[in-house]
Amino acid sequence: MADKIDTRDLEQPLQKQQQDMPGHTEAMRPRPDHGEDTYQGSDKLKGRAAIITGGDSGIGRAVAIAFAREGADILISYLSEDDDAQETARWVEHAGGRAVLARGDIGEESHCRRIVEQAVSEFGRIDILVNNAAHQATIDRIEDLTAEEIQLTFRTNIFSQFYLSKAALSHMKDGGSIINTASIQAADPSPDLLAYAATKGAIVNFTIGLARMVAERGIRVNAVAPGPVWTPLIPSTMPPDRIEKFGRNTPRGRPAHPGELAGAYVLLASDQGSYMSGAVIPVTGGRPL
Template structure:
């Protein structure tokens, strides 16, 4: 299989970072669609709030949405340099960007994110619940109650908090997109906490879609397989990160840019007849 320089095939150099990781320290640097994604106005005039938009999938979605015509609220934890770089790409696309740091485990912060979106742009059309937390463990006895709680509060409480705050402010035709995972259906034992939350995200997606259908709001999810983001070298042993994604039919990890089209589909009129759905983007791994 020929190697694309933007989509390199493992093995990668062995590497490790402290969580949550920095894009600039990764080898290779992920492709977020900076050079490849071309938009044509599918989201013209829309406003999107994207969590975890400083890097990885969230950054790729922010770039794609901006090139489709949307203004972007970039929610992130503390990675200021990465967030400013996302904002730069949004602004180069001719759209407005605001960056908001803070911990989405806090319901108050989630309410503030939605309110600041309304204050800045007067509307919220798209909510992308993308930010996530994970760690790897070989034994359940090594997972503390505090870490279990942090994983659930980041990965499923936050989407609940944000959706609860956003739905009353959304008009008919708006969209909520959650990032679940192949782990929701094929859990890896070393990712017990993370996989459990992603199963909950998929269920939350289906239930919320039914709950808000009468409002004209669509709720869907994207289920990535192995995607090369800062989460990987900052949470996996270096020897596993080096081989990350080799098990897929395509033989490599996906790049964040390769998921952007699925989010655009679900956010735009192209997906107007889709709600309660989960789109797998897994490199050929089957969602059982």
């Protein structure tokens, strides 16, 4: 088994391509690497249970694979991409973990409550919540940013984190961990991702505030702030001409494979991160956060 993700396929201009939202992994060229053949676990999360939203693909799949190889059982929350979700579940089970699928819209508070109830019913516990799912759309003029698009972006990206954290915290014990996916967009917003970037700024603030609120319970709250990552969100929301240059504005000169972020989430979920709370870890290819 290899121990390093091969990034040569991202070091050249990416192929022009376009998908319908929310995008599917199988159609992407090159295929993202989620650490399927590289991530090796060492029981850092043995006996723990995790909820991962957006766990069907991209960063969520990479985190699910890593957590499972560290010994965790995983509830994979996803919107509608059944094929991707089932593939993630297959990798989790191959690692020896239990995989539970939860299909639906996390922008609805009732669905977020059901996700938590399902995890407790299946696993008997919740130790880790990864608020990772996100929606974005590329829109050049604020005049073209509809109320529906703004509401969808905020419901999916930040309202869901309130809903899921509220529901999960009543089941989490001392040592529990909430990890939110923020973005470099929180600090360096792209004008054509205005609504998405605004939610990522809100996530950073939410992370720091919630960390202070629940510290006395022994629960840690942190965030990972990725730079450009090659996930289905990109070909399904970005114009094909832009995809060729995606990630070239980093000192590394390329976007990340999802698997290159998994280690940050494992650190924050595990006892190795026991004194980390209210932190935002940049994984940006060298761009300052």
